[in-house]
Amino acid sequence: MKLINNKRYTVLLVLGLLDIMIGLAEMLKIIPHSGTTTPGVSMMGAGIIILILGLYLSKTPESESMPDERTMKRDMKVQSTTFGIILAYVTVLLLMDVSWSSNSINMGDFFLIFSRPEDMSVLFSRYMSIIFVAIISVVALTFYYNKKGDLE
Amino acid sequence: MKFRKDKYILRFMSMSIGMIVAGILLGIFVPSFAGVGLIMAGMILSVMGVYAATKPMEYFMPDERINKNTDKAGHHAFWIMVNVVIILNLIDTFTSVSIEYNIAGLLILFIGIYSFWILGWFYNKKGDLE
Missing domain, CATH: 1.10.287 (Helix Hairpins)
Structure with a gap:
């Protein structure tokens, strides 16, 4: 069985291996870092996922792995709609932040996640919440447009 | 009127x-x-x-070409904005630099809106939307 039949996916394999090596070097303290959280484990995890993806895609024929026109149209519509959702979400977060920092609106501890990000800084930071909203929107909208059918 | x-x-x-x-x-x-x-x-x-x-x-009522143009510009602007958010998150989490959301949120908004406008203009000028 030929392992790599598409040169494009070798980039993924190299990227995955590089990610794992940087993660290992970080965990073995070869690369110093000044942050509070160690990125080694997450880099290794991402590297393993990219490596598996690259291996899978390099084994499948190009005609199967390349998206058709309908899929491309759907993805563009989904990502264009998600772009609007993220813009609205970032604006709402910004307004909430400004309101809280100027003490014009006191919500107490109701929105603990957003009012005191240092409590759950890694999992529920504002940036992570934006990425989370983006992922959920993409999945939900892909499902919706797939079911809807006509993409005009 | x-x-x-x-x-x-x-x-x-x-x-x-x-x-x-x-x-x-x-x-x-x-x-x-x-x-x-x-x-x-x-x-x-x-x-x-x-x-x-x-x-x-x-x-x-927008015609098909304008719809395609908007979708393509929105698709690329989405990826630009997500990459900016990911980079800001990595800097905030893994380095000693702490980025205030007041500034970062405005940066994300500006990059998102301007990239959408510029890409929309670019694809409008470019012509063929394949």
Whole structure:
């Protein structure tokens, strides 16, 4: 069985291996870092996922792995709609932040996640919440447009 | 001059007038810039609504090319914005630099909106949207 039949996916394999090596070097303290959280484990995890993806895609024929026109149209519509959702979400977060920092609106501890990000800084930071909203929107909208059918 | 009075215009105008009323109430009870911002946004939307009411409905219906253009520009702007958020998150989490969301949020908004405009203009000029 030929392992790599598409040169494009070798980039993924190299990227995955590089990610794992940087993660290992970080965990073995070869690369110093000044942050509070160690990125080694997450880099290794991402590297393993990219490596598996690259291996899978390099084994499948190009005609199967390349998206058709309908899929491309759907993805563009989904990502264009998600772009609007993220813009609205970032604006709402910004307004909430400004309101809280100027003490014009006191919500107490109701929105603990957003009012005191240092409590759950890694999992529920504002940036992570934006990425989370983006992922959920993409999945939900892909499902919706797939079911809807006509993409005009 | 004839004004349209269909549900779309009525909904739009009621929203904009509602924003002005909410801004006035917010300005009275909670003194902040948010009230002024709401009033200004409501006034801009009201002017837009009056302008839109003078045009026929068909004037605002986008054709297939414009739809494709918007989708393509939105698709690329989405990836640019997500990458900016991921980079900001990595800097915030893994380095000693702490980025205030007040600044980062504005940066994300500006990059997103401007990349969408510039890409929309670019694909409009480019012509073939394949």
